[in-house]
Amino acid sequence: DAGVIQSPRHEVTEMGQEVTLRCKPISGHNSLFWYRQTMMRGLELLIYFNNNVPIDDSGMPEDRFSAKMPNASFSTLKIQPSEPRDSAVYFCASSRQGAKNIQYFGAGTRLSVL
Amino acid sequence: GESVGLHLPTLSVQEGDNSIINCAYSNSASDYFIWYKQESGKGPQFIIDIRSNMDKRQGQRVTVLLNKTVKHLSLQIAATQPGDSAVYFCAENIGPGGSNYQLIWGAGTKLIIKP
Numbered sequence: 410d411a412g413v414i415q416s417p418r419h420e421v422t423e424m425g426q427e428v429t430l431r432c433k434p435i436s437g438h439n440s441l442f443w444y445r446q447t448m449m450r451g452l453e454l455l456i457y458f459n460n461n462v463p464i465d466d467s468g469m470p471e472d473r474f475s476a477k478m479p480n481a482s483f484s485t486l487k488i489q490p491s492e493p494r495d496s497a498v499y500f501c502a503s504s505r506q507g508a509k510n511i512q513y514f515g516a517g518t519r520l521s522v523l
Numbered sequence: 524g525e526s527v528g529l530h531l532p533t534l535s536v537q538e539g540d541n542s543i544i545n546c547a548y549s550n551s552a553s554d555y556f557i558w559y560k561q562e563s564g565k566g567p568q569f570i571i572d573i574r575s576n577m578d579k580r581q582g583q584r585v586t587v588l589l590n591k592t593v594k595h596l597s598l599q600i601a602a603t604q605p606g607d608s609a610v611y612f613c614a615e616n617i618g619p620g621g622s623n624y625q626l627i628w629g630a631g632t633k634l635i636i637k638p
Binding site for chain 2: 413440442451452454457459464465500502509510511512513514515516517
C-alpha cells in the first residue's frame with residue numbers, strides 16, 4: 410500500500426498567489442482530513458470529508474481557504490490569495506469507516522509564503 | 524508583543540533504557556485515546572490506542588496506561604532504539620465508542636535517544 414500521497418512536498422510562493430495542495434488517500438478509506446501544523450498552534454484540523462462530502466469545515470481559517478474532494482481518490486486544499494501567516498506544514502490523512510480516529514497521514518506539504 | 528512558539532517538553536533517554544511519556548487529558552467524557560509518533564519531516568504515525576474501559580494495553584515494545592481518576596495517559600517504550608527519536612502526541616476522542624472523528628491533540632513530547 411502506497412499510503413497517503415501528498416504533493417507537492419514543498420511549496421514556496423509569494424504573498425497573493427494561489428496555492429493548491431493535493432492529496433490521494435489510501436484506497437478504500439472513506440474519511441479524509443486536512444490538518445495544518447505550526448509551532449505556534451500545533452496540529453489543527455481544517456476540514457473533514459466523509460464519503461467525499463465535507464462534514465466539518467469549522468477549522469478552515471477564513472474564506473481564502475477552500476477544499477474539494479471530487480472523488481474518493483483525490484482531494485485539494487486551495488489558498489487564494491495566500492498570506493505569509495499561512496506558512497505551515499499541511500497534512501492530509503485518511504481513515505476507514507468504523508476506525509476514523511486511526512488516521513494515516515501523508516508526509517505533508519511544507520508551505521512558505523514570502 | 525513578541526510571539527513565541529510552543530515549547531515542546533523534551534525527554535532524553537539513553538539507548539536501551541525504557542522511556543515513559545506522560546499526557547494529561549482534560550475531558551472526563553473522553554472515551555478513546557491514541558498515541559501518535561511524528562518523526563522529523565514526516566506525518567504523525569499511529570502507534571497504539573486504548574479505550575476508556577481499559578487501563579492498560581500492550582503492543583510491540585510499547586505499553587499505554589490509562590488512569591481515568593486523574594485523567595492521565597502514559598506511553599512506555601521498552602529498550603529504546605535510535606529510531607524511537609521523535610515527537611509523541613497523545614490524542615483523545617469524545618464520543619460513543621470513539622466513533623466521533625474529532626481528535627483533541629496534545630502539544631507533543633520530544634523524545635531524544637542518546638547513543
